[in-house]
Amino acid sequence: MSLQGDRGAKGDRGERGQRGEGMSRGTRRAFVALVALALAVAALSVLFTVTYFHREQGAQRQQGEMFERKLCTTLDSLAARQPPPGPPADLSRAYLEWQYGVLAQLGPDVGCAKAARP
Numbered sequence: 259m260s261l262q263g264d265r266g267a268k269g270d271r272g273e274r275g276q277r278g279e280g281m282s283r284g285t286r287r288a289f290v291a292l293v294a295l296a297l298a299v300a301a302l303s304v305l306f307t308v309t310y311f312h313r314e315q316g317a318q319r320q321q322g323e324m325f326e327r328k329l330c331t332t333l334d335s336l337a338a339r340q341p342p343p344g345p346p347a348d349l350s351r352a353y354l355e356w357q358y359g360v361l362a363q364l365g366p367d368v369g370c371a372k373a374a375r376p
Contacts, residue, residue: 330370337362 281289339361341354 326369329368330365333361333365333368333370337365 337358339358341351341358344351346352346355
């Protein structure tokens, strides 16, 4: 059940109205200035972000290199300690030789420059 009645006859075509004047010169200038300001702020934001992350990556790289030097120095000093002399049949001597072999190989395994000790 429709509440609307029948559609009437189509009317004559209306006249075309005059085109509006648009924005005034001052309004256009203000709009262009605001758009330019927004683009400049966006460009500065991107530039700041790229600079910040580049600086942070450099700091992280330096920290990683410092940690690597300290780790390699520690592993080299551990590998330099020879097990005390003694008969190879002694269980503690065998354990110390095994431990020395593992420590001597750990430095080269993690990428330290010094070669493995025999």
